[in-house]
Amino acid sequence: MLSLFFAPLVIIGTGWVSSPLPLFALYIAAGLGMAGVGMGVMHDAIHGSYSKNKTVNKLVGYTMNLIGANANVWKIQHNVLHHTYTNIDQADDDMNAPFFLRFSPHAKRYWIHRFQYLYVWIFYGLSTLSWITAKDFIRAARYRKMGFFKDRREFRRTLYKIISWKILYYSYALALPLIMVPLPAWIIVLAFLSMHFVTGICISMVFQTAHIVSETSFPLPEPNGKVSEDWAVHQLATTSNYAPKSNWLSWMIGGLNFQVEHHLFPNICHVHYRSLSKIVSQTAKEYNLPYYVKKSFGGALLSHIKMLQRLGAPKQIGA
Template sequence: MEQIFIRPTYKKAGPNDFFRKLQKEVQDNVLTDTSIQRKNVIKSISVLLFYFILYACILIFGNNVWLLFLFYIFLGFSTMILFINAFHDAAHGAVFKNKKLNKRFMYVLELFGSNSYIWSKRHLLLHHPYPNVQNWDTDIKQSDIVHLFPESPILKIHKYQHIYMWFIYPFYTLNWLFNRDFKDFFGTKDNYLKRILRIPKIEYFKLFAAKIFNVFYLVIVPILFLNQPWYLIVFAWLVMHIAASMLGVIALISTHVDEDAVFPMPPEDGKMDTTWAIHQLTVTKDFSADNKLANFLFGGFTHHVAHHLFPHVAHTYYPKITPIIRRYAKEYGFPYTCYPAYQAIRSHYFLLKKSGVKGGLKESIFAHGEI
């Protein structure tokens, strides 16, 4: 049983590996344009300022019930846009050239009541190296209430997950605020993150401080400042979280967990039968990559294949990188998928339906040695 905790390793790429050529072409033809990087800096700062403006509007116009709810809803959307675009890029060191500026920008997650340290470690040390790898990708495996990994225990209730998960997804950010972070910090069951790092004590203090501050400025301050019943403000705050969750879930379910998703189980010795780059292509999908509005809202998630192959590159470069990836995928016969958003959501529904019954994913997983 202990062998499952051996870190997976990928095959070494050869000197003529396609990814070496792809990297060189992207470097020579795309990344030399520094104006694209500046666009990301401007976008990141603008979205952050917009967040603060919306919060100010709650305090200024919140005595009108309709405006109270309107600005809370917009604040929810702004929260997710800021997270998906600016924070996500900063966590990858892709907003500013200066590492310290990226690290400071990541404190927007504390503004949202979470912990930037634990999120970045989970995302960078587990999800990106091992996307969709069973047990290791803890961004995919978050709760026993949904069954996605074929080797995870399947419960009777999972038969209905394609129905009930759509009632749970709208509370994604609330679950993150009051549950997920605590599982990462204090949980012992399947806590792969704590197997590979020791969380500094200061982060425990920052975790609680961020959550208290988040509830204070988003709920307590408006209650004290506005001439509105406390329960109305709490309800508006809940609606804000639903708005943020609905926007965020579109990105989260559209990139790795469609009906054709593969969830490889690493061999006992941890040695995968594929290179890192081919694995990223196999388990990652794009959605609405040619839609300008979707690109603005979801940043590096619409061009998620480019993000996984070039995680330290600003998402504003991805619309120019994706056509190159498509060409290489076609030339070398590698998988590449790009769905419209509605089709990606539909495909996720069928994944939930298939994976909710025993044996439902047999045709869509890679067994040992097949990836």
Template sequence: MTISAKTNSMEKLKRPVYVKAGTDDFFKKLRAEVNETVLQNSSLYRLNIIKSVGLVVLYFLFYSCILLFGNSTPLLFLFYILCGVTMIMLFINAFHDAAHGALFKKSIYNERFMYILELFGGNHWLWTRRHINLHHAYPNVPDWDVDIKQSDIIRIFPNSPLFNYHKYQHIYMWMIYPLYSLNWIYIRDFKDFFGTKNNYVKKVVEKIPTIEVYKLFAAKIVNMFYMLFLPMLVLNQPWYIVLGGWFAMHLCGSALGVVALVSTHVDEDAHFPGTDENGNLSATWAMHQMIVTKDFSTNSKLANFLYGGFTHHVAHHLFPGVAHTYYPHITPIIMRYAEEYDLPYTSYPFYHAVRSHFRMLKDKGVQENIMMMGEI
């Protein structure tokens, strides 16, 4: 056995373990009430399917408009930007639900729907394991939550190395966050497939199927061809104008998506519960979700439509296998149980959440205060 294999085996032996729920666990009662009341409404399930399929149609409608009307530079940029916005909405609404098996009742339909993700350059096999087996299993847990720990460019976890440039991260991340989708599709996927340093995915995956490597490259090539090279070929536009429209698509889409990413787990009051030497956490699974997850703009119908399961993110983490269209009806029940059991629950406007996130970046960019480690 190689050294790296031994290291991976040791890490898997120390996988975080939650406290076992007791007889008076709030989540048992909460789940029973949600099942008996909210989840009986099948119209919310159908609404989610209509919304998801509608977004797919809308995306390719906007793409068709790039080819039909793209000889006009303003219209070229407009429809590229609309493609970017719709792309992100598909990610955080439809694909997100499908990855959790929450879009369709039959798992095979969710799996087939996820293949549409490949047209956007992603790899649904990788994303599902990265998101569910790491982020949802251990949200905000240092060295396990891959959605938070992605690069040394940004420091969020208290146990992450502190570099001199981190003192400016609350400034330069304004310029890096709009590149999020480009990083995801063209850098991060390759790092997770082939990287050896701090490869979080390989903590929970024994072996990446060879077919997924071929799919990885095929998805990138197909996406680049129809989104970038085909418009360059058919439109009467200089190549750099088309490239500019494609770049604007990713900038605007990422700016929209980052609001959801920074508003739900990583504000200035965020907790990052660590494990003891045996890998034990200090809370039950459900209590942990309440501690590390926050909602934003829950009363905004526009925000709920744009961000799906992210505005009511506590409900999503407690009921990941439930369609996001149910969450506005589940959240009031969660709030009632939080008050009854004296559990943390936070919901704030998105602008407050974003502001709080960048204050957190400023705090984490300097030497850590031992009294603010976030351990509970």
């Protein structure tokens, strides 16, 4: 996946490309590689499950920074907030979205939401562009208010690191091609944007089809802020697997078709999820607990679309 991401950019950066079609093809290939790095490389590393060696995990986790985002900010968003408060409105930061998107039945509903199942794909495609521009800064500032950064010095150091890594990313992914490729700048920028659109679509579909589907629940905390269910039961109720028999898909997306196992055992490398799934499904059945799984990715995607329609329809709970 690292090769699929970097090799096309190296070819582009040498200036060998002189026509739009190969340029777009190379950038789109890099977009698929970027998605693969995000799902199959840095994801395990930041969870601490890529290697038993903490230093290796830290170094491999920097691949998140190399693709334009920030590992430290994402660790708070994903490892802490998403994995702890899965599908809880206002607590799971993966569900926090602009007003024109509604991912929870407890979020406020606007009239435009009835069309979100049609236009959401545009914003999925733009999601990584948001990451490499403003999202890291916005979330870092919000997380500081939430107490995740110890003091002003640590927060300032985090901002410096975010800026430095983004300068490096833009330098080799966009600035160098603008200098070396003998094509109009707008074509190069458009090809760069197409890379991120492909990455955004791939990553969004993989993660959203595991939580925002018809079967999963969206629990609310009690007035004291606590969730009544056991944490493991909560993960089973809010997460769904798909395409468990597809070795190819599982490799492509870093085992994230086994999201139930990932949420229960985030510190275990994804190569073990398939074996774990047999134990987890049997245990869930034994204790009469939910264990959601779709036979195919297409089935999960269709369930996600239906859920977006339900969330956009009038007279929803919490509307």
